[in-house]
Amino acid sequence: MIQSLSRRGSPLATLAVVGALAFTACTGATSSSAAAAPTAAESAAATEEAAPSASEATSILDTFTGTINVLGPAHDQYKKMFEDFQVAYPNIKLDIEYAPDPVEDNILSKWATGERPDLLIFHANNNWMSELNATETLVDLSDQPFVSRTKPGLLEQTVTIEGKVYGALFDDVNLDGMEYNKEVFAAAGVEIPTNYPELLAACKTLRAFGVDPLTESGGDAWPTQILAYLMWSDAIKADPDVIRKINRGEVKWTDPRFVQGFEKFLELKNNDCFNADFLSRTHEASKAALLAGNAAMYPMLSGAISGLVAASDLETVNKKIGFFGISAETPVMSWEGSEALLVPQTGDAEKQAVALAFIDWLTGPYYATYLADTNQYPVITGFDDKIPVVPDALTQARSYFDKDGVAEYEQTLLAAVGDIDGAILEMLAGKKTPLEVAETIQRNFEENAKNVGLPGF
Amino acid sequence: MTTTAVPVKPRRRGFELGRSVGGGNIHIAVLLAPALFFVGLFFILPNLLNFVLAFTDWTSRRSAIEWNGVDNFSSLIDSGVLGASIVNTFKFAIVNTIAINVFALGLALALERPTRRNVLLRAIFFVPVLISTLAAGYVFASVAQLGGLLNRALTALTGLAGGGPVAIEWLGNLDFTIYLVALVAAWKWFGINMLVYIAGLTAIPHEVVEAARVEGASTWQVIRHVKIPLLAPAFTFNLTLSAIGALSAFDIIVATTKGGPAKTTEVLNFVLFRQMGTGAFGYATAISLVIFVLIVVVAIPLIFYLRRREVEL
Numbered sequence: 001m002i003q004s005l006s007r008r009g010s011p012l013a014t015l016a017v018v019g020a021l022a023f024t025a026c027t028g029a030t031s032s033s034a035a036a037a038p039t040a041a042e043s044a045a046a047t048e049e050a051a052p053s054a055s056e057a058t059s060i061l062d063t064f065t066g067t068i069n070v071l072g073p074a075h076d077q078y079k080k081m082f083e084d085f086q087v088a089y090p091n092i093k094l095d096i097e098y099a100p101d102p103v104e105d106n107i108l109s110k111w112a113t114g115e116r117p118d119l120l121i122f123h124a125n126n127n128w129m130s131e132l133n134a135t136e137t138l139v140d141l142s143d144q145p146f147v148s149r150t151k152p153g154l155l156e157q158t159v160t161i162e163g164k165v166y167g168a169l170f171d172d173v174n175l176d177g178m179e180y181n182k183e184v185f186a187a188a189g190v191e192i193p194t195n196y197p198e199l200l201a202a203c204k205t206l207r208a209f210g211v212d213p214l215t216e217s218g219g220d221a222w223p224t225q226i227l228a229y230l231m232w233s234d235a236i237k238a239d240p241d242v243i244r245k246i247n248r249g250e251v252k253w254t255d256p257r258f259v260q261g262f263e264k265f266l267e268l269k270n271n272d273c274f275n276a277d278f279l280s281r282t283h284e285a286s287k288a289a290l291l292a293g294n295a296a297m298y299p300m301l302s303g304a305i306s307g308l309v310a311a312s313d314l315e316t317v318n319k320k321i322g323f324f325g326i327s328a329e330t331p332v333m334s335w336e337g338s339e340a341l342l343v344p345q346t347g348d349a350e351k352q353a354v355a356l357a358f359i360d361w362l363t364g365p366y367y368a369t370y371l372a373d374t375n376q377y378p379v380i381t382g383f384d385d386k387i388p389v390v391p392d393a394l395t396q397a398r399s400y401f402d403k404d405g406v407a408e409y410e411q412t413l414l415a416a417v418g419d420i421d422g423a424i425l426e427m428l429a430g431k432k433t434p435l436e437v438a439e440t441i442q443r444n445f446e447e448n449a450k451n452v453g454l455p456g457f
Numbered sequence: 458m459t460t461t462a463v464p465v466k467p468r469r470r471g472f473e474l475g476r477s478v479g480g481g482n483i484h485i486a487v488l489l490a491p492a493l494f495f496v497g498l499f500f501i502l503p504n505l506l507n508f509v510l511a512f513t514d515w516t517s518r519r520s521a522i523e524w525n526g527v528d529n530f531s532s533l534i535d536s537g538v539l540g541a542s543i544v545n546t547f548k549f550a551i552v553n554t555i556a557i558n559v560f561a562l563g564l565a566l567a568l569e570r571p572t573r574r575n576v577l578l579r580a581i582f583f584v585p586v587l588i589s590t591l592a593a594g595y596v597f598a599s600v601a602q603l604g605g606l607l608n609r610a611l612t613a614l615t616g617l618a619g620g621g622p623v624a625i626e627w628l629g630n631l632d633f634t635i636y637l638v639a640l641v642a643a644w645k646w647f648g649i650n651m652l653v654y655i656a657g658l659t660a661i662p663h664e665v666v667e668a669a670r671v672e673g674a675s676t677w678q679v680i681r682h683v684k685i686p687l688l689a690p691a692f693t694f695n696l697t698l699s700a701i702g703a704l705s706a707f708d709i710i711v712a713t714t715k716g717g718p719a720k721t722t723e724v725l726n727f728v729l730f731r732q733m734g735t736g737a738f739g740y741a742t743a744i745s746l747v748i749f750v751l752i753v754v755v756a757i758p759l760i761f762y763l764r765r766r767e768v769e770l
């Protein structure tokens with residue numbers, strides 16, 4: 001079972017990274033935002049290229065009468081998008097089902113029963129695409145107009161399997177890093193740590209200052225993965241092929257490069273770096289503790305910053321909250337795909353055409369409105385002059401990513417690692433050693449690799 | 458030609474139905490058919506399929522389904538998931554079953570007489586049954602947070618006695634959280650058992666109780682030696698249903714602990730749900746089969762024992 005980073009309770013309303021940067025960074029190159037961003041001419045060309053298909057596609061939206069079934073996570077930002085579509089095309093009834101948390105379990109359970117909506121919104125990475133058995137169950141979208149409009153490199157590392165594109169991106173990628181309370185750091189005289197030894201030192205200072213250095217949310221489980229992943233980023237950066245080597249069975253999760261992530265996690269726990277109720281605290285309670293200054297840091301996704309804004313307001317978050325990248329040795333920032341629009345194979349050609357036209361509408365004529373409504377950076381070219389106001393913490397996160405970024409393991413892993421946060425929590429509870437956590441996920445991976453049919457398993 | 462009269466064996470009553478279907482009592486078949494159809498479609502057929510699919514490598518990731526023998530079971534055993542979740546399930550089920558029936562019997566004895574006050578109290582104690590389990594679970598989870606109402610109330614109480622603040626991790630304790638959740642589930646459902654016990658007590662002939670009292674039996678002796686033995690059918694019903702319900706626990710776990718802390722409340726149905734959610738259908742059906750077998754192994758001997766006890770009494 002997978003407890004993905006994507007198991008997030010908060011909407012992805014404010015994501016911080018321009019997709020082109022994600023690609024250049026994850027391929028190991030360092031680049032500036034300006035270098036990665038498309039030129040105005042490129043953007044215009046991309047829009048122009050897509051235009052004929054868009055108008056073709058629009059025609060079926062005008063003529064089709066009937067119901068389109070949609071299934072996806074209950075992120076607030078989707079609601080207005082669907083409402084606007086209904087206003088634009090009242091002839092099409094959208095029957096939308098929002099899957100509650102845990103989103104993955106609920107959507108995959110429906111998938112298991114053979115339920116195939118006309119449109120599916122699901123996590124954009126190889127790991128989850130393999131859970132859907134994408135090559136057998138989803139429509140190949142490689143020749144759709146959005147492909148050329150999407151910023152370079154993004155589709156390749158999120159929704160492409162065996163060279164075919166199976167999803168359309170519309171939300172920006174997510175960054176894995178550390179939310180922190182700037183006021184607490186300043187009051188305690190703590191500088192932003194740039195590696196694990198500095199993190200451990202900061203933890204001791206913050207504990208002496210009288211706050212919880214780190215907050216963890218074992219009550220919701222999924223947030224506890226993130227700290228371990230952060231500690232892996234340097235290893236993935238040093239060997240960008242390491243996850244593919246795992247796919248091929250050449251490297252195991254019990255490799256010291258991964259075990260050290262769990263060891264550091266345990267060392268932090270043994271140094272009293274976490275809240276006393278780390279096994280049962282919920283994500284919401286961790287957010288509250290961070291905002292209140294009772295906790296100084298929270299390993300989290302950049303997409304969750306919007307949750308802090310929702311829990312308070314933009315001014316408060318700008319005043320109190322920052323976001324930095326960190327790994328074992330360097331302040332590298334890792335990223336993962338957020339959500340993608342997928343078109344399941346339903347056997348209904350007409351509805352399938354409508355689903356494709358919907359994607360074209362969202363990533364084309366409607367995209368500027370979507371960006372403005374959701375306060376995030378675009379993944380579609382030609383919208384860089386329409387970036388809305390975002391929290392300072394996102395800008396800060398992006399600055400780290402601009403300097404140094406690495407694709408999180410889920411982007412390229414081809415079989416699930418199972419219940420990783422559950423195993424981590426067992427370790428924190430004293431029921432497993434760091435090596436046993438690694439052995440557990442290796443066993444899960446091998447099992448799933450066999451099921452997926454990865455060569456060598 | 459002579460004929461010999463063949464003695465006709467009287468039909469057993471059980472054969473009547475078969476004859477009557479074609480002989481006029483068609484309404485019985487009509488009444489039975491929908492029930493048989495739905496029970497067959499939604500209960501018998503899935504259960505039969507469960508016996509088959511538990512021994513396959515069925516997943517969401519491949520279209521083909523192939524036999525894999527007992528691989529699902531051995532893998533679940535090797536990973537420790539099956540053993541741990543069975544232990545958790547029994548911990549939950551034992552405490553839950555006992556608690557439900559102790560609460561229910563105690564209140565049934567207290568509220569046995571149908572006075573206006575008792576009827577009102579019965580209704581009040583039945584209210585938790587009407588609440589959604591998820592809603593009850595979420596409310597409890599909120600109350601039991603470290604800084605929640607429960608700890609604050611206890612802090613207020615200990616404060617009166619000069620004590621310090623109470624900060625118990627009700628939902629984060631590796632040892633007792635599962636029992637606490639079992640007690641919450643018992644609170645949620647004991648109302649039904651209470652009504653069954655009250656119905657059983659009401660059915661006890663008044664003369665028997667009166668006779669015992671005339672003979673000088675105390676209230677406790679009447680309960681111990683008259684009422685409880687005569688409640689045997691109610692015990693059979695309540696204990697069996699409670700045990701089956703507890704072995705199938707799921708929603709209260711989702712709403713309160715989500716299997717935590719550190720998997721100590723991961724009961725079998727919760728593991729099944731998560732396996733199903735990640736597309737590991739072979740494993741999920743294997744766990745489902747384990748739950749089925751456990752329920753049969755626990756419930757059937759329990760029913761036999763309790764029914765035999767009813768007869769003896």
